[in-house]
Amino acid sequence: MAGTPGGTTGTSIRDLTRVRLTRLDKVLYPAAGITKEEVITYYIRMAPFLLPFLKERPLTMHRFPDGVEGEGFFEKDAPRGTPAYVEIFTRWSETAERDVHFVLCNNLDTLIWMANLASLEIHATLSTTTAYEPPDLLLFDIDPEPPLGFDDVIDVALVVREVLEAAGLHPFVKTSGKKGVHIVIPLVPGYRFSEVRDFAHEIGRQIARTTPHVVSEFPHSQDPGTVFVDFLQNAHGKTMAAPYSLRATPGATVSTPLRWEELRHGVRSEDFNVKTVISRHEDPWREIFDNRQKIH
Numbered sequence: 492m493a494g495t496p497g498g499t500t501g502t503s504i505r506d507l508t509r510v511r512l513t514r515l516d517k518v519l520y521p522a523a524g525i526t527k528e529e530v531i532t533y534y535i536r537m538a539p540f541l542l543p544f545l546k547e548r549p550l551t552m553h554r555f556p557d558g559v560e561g562e563g564f565f566e567k568d569a570p571r572g573t574p575a576y577v578e579i580f581t582r583w584s585e586t587a588e589r590d591v592h593f594v595l596c597n598n599l600d601t602l603i604w605m606a607n608l609a610s611l612e613i614h615a616t617l618s619t620t621t622a623y624e625p626p627d628l629l630l631f632d633i634d635p636e637p638p639l640g641f642d643d644v645i646d647v648a649l650v651v652r653e654v655l656e657a658a659g660l661h662p663f664v665k666t667s668g669k670k671g672v673h674i675v676i677p678l679v680p681g682y683r684f685s686e687v688r689d690f691a692h693e694i695g696r697q698i699a700r701t702t703p704h705v706v707s708e709f710p711h712s713q714d715p716g717t718v719f720v721d722f723l724q725n726a727h728g729k730t731m732a733a734p735y736s737l738r739a740t741p742g743a744t745v746s747t748p749l750r751w752e753e754l755r756h757g758v759r760s761e762d763f764n765v766k767t768v769i770s771r772h773e774d775p776w777r778e779i780f781d782n783r784q785k786i787h
Contacts, residue, residue, distance in 0.1 A: 504531055509576060510603045519558040519609060522741035525765055530737065531606045533765050538599050540748075540774045541735045545602075547619040549580050549593035551730050552605055553612035559739045563611075568592050570608070577601045580620045586728070595620065611737045614730035617684075627678050629687050629786065630731050631694070632721040634671035639704060639716055641670070642756050647718045648672050650702050652751065654694060660784055663776055666760045668738035668746035673731060679783045684727050690786045691722035734776055737765060748776040 505512055515528035534541070555563040569579050569592045578595040596602050596613070605613065617628040631651055635644050648664060651674055655662045663675045678687070695707030698720060705718050712719040724731060732738065732746040740761075747763035750773075 504528060504535070504603075507535065507599075508603045509574070509600050510607055512603075512607050517558070517609075519555060519611065520741065520743045520765075521558060521560055523743045523765070525743050527607070527609065529765065530609075530611065531603055533737065533769050534602050534606045535599070536769050537735045538602055540776075541613075541733065542596065542599065542602065544734055544776070544779075545596040545613070545615060547580075547595060547597065547621055548615045549582070549620065549623075550596055550605075550616075550733075551614040552594065552608065552610035553614060553739065554608055554610045555739055556609045558609075559611065559741065563739055565614075566610075569594050574600075574604065577604060580623075582623065584728075611739050613733045613736040615733040616728070616730050617725065618727075622680060624727070625680060625682055626684050626687050626725065627680070627783070628731075629676040629678055629691060630724045631674040631691060632667065632671060632724055632731070633674065633718060634667075634712075634721065635718045636713055636715050639718060641759055643704065643718055644671050645754050645756060645758070647698070647702065647705055647720065648674060648754060650698055650705075651694065651720065654698060658787065660786070661782055663748065663779055664751060664754060665734050665746055665748040665776070666744075666763050668732055668736065668744045668760060668763070669740065670760065672754070673746070675731075675779070676786070677779050677783045679785055682786070684725060687786070688722055688725040691725050695720035695722050735768070747771075748774065750775045 517527045519527055552566045554566055578597050580593045580595050581590050584591045617626045633644055633648055652662055660676055665673050667673050699705045699707040707720050734748045736746045738744045742761050743765040744760055745763050745768040747768050
């Protein structure tokens with residue numbers, strides 16, 4: 492993989508970017524033997540899928556300068572020395588009581604720059620700079636608690652899909668890259684976060700009443716043997732792992748958009764990683780923003 496980004500034999504990463512690349516041989520995923528050069532190559536290869544989703548969407552970087560076995564940190568503010576080609580979105584934060592200078596990944600150089608900073612994970616808001624207050628995405632985050640596992644998550648995700656489709660909606664699905672899945676609905680403009688959160692909460696409550704092991708209330712979210720249909724990320728300033736973002740796991744897993752037919756028993760989150768996803772040619776989320784929907 493290293494040295495051949497985009498499938499162009501003999502092309503060096505350094506020939507493709509204005510970014511001043513550093514320590515390309517640094518191993519960021521020791522268990523999988525994945526170097527920074529391979530991480531950057533992955534993001535270059537996935538840029539046609541990833542950049543349309545990230546456009547004008549404020550980001551939080553999850554950086555691991557010493558690799559996934561070291562201590563990572565979240566970074567919302569553009570760091571000192573951010574180059575001019577990186578676009579910035581400045582917004583007052585009531586929580587922090589100051590302006591926050593969010594990075595926008597609107598071009599390939601910015602994506603490479605983030606990867607060079609060892610921002611292995613890219614977390615995106617559920618709204619864009621064009622209309623920052625209202626959300627344009629609705630998110631269900633579905634996670635299991637032991638002894639339940641990924642097959643149980645799949646069962647619940649399929650129930651969520653059935654309920655949403657019965658309501659006339661067309662949901663999209665991806666692995667979280669960790670233990671669960673994300674179900675996402677692109678929204679028409681005009682909703683408040685409170686409306687979206689209440690809708691997602693009511694769907695979760697409805698499913699919890701009829702489906703074994705499912706919980707929809709936060710106090711029970713870590714009860715053993717349950718699957719939590721989490722609606723709480725539908726709030727201003729909250730984020731989700733972007734589609735095709737790497738995750739800080741030993742196996743370099745990826746939060747991977749799937750066709751619903753791919754979500755079946757026996758599939759594991761670990762199946763979708765930096766080495767397998769890079770060869771995918773189909774983007775199941777390619778038309779996600781052409782299919783904005785109304786919730787009731």
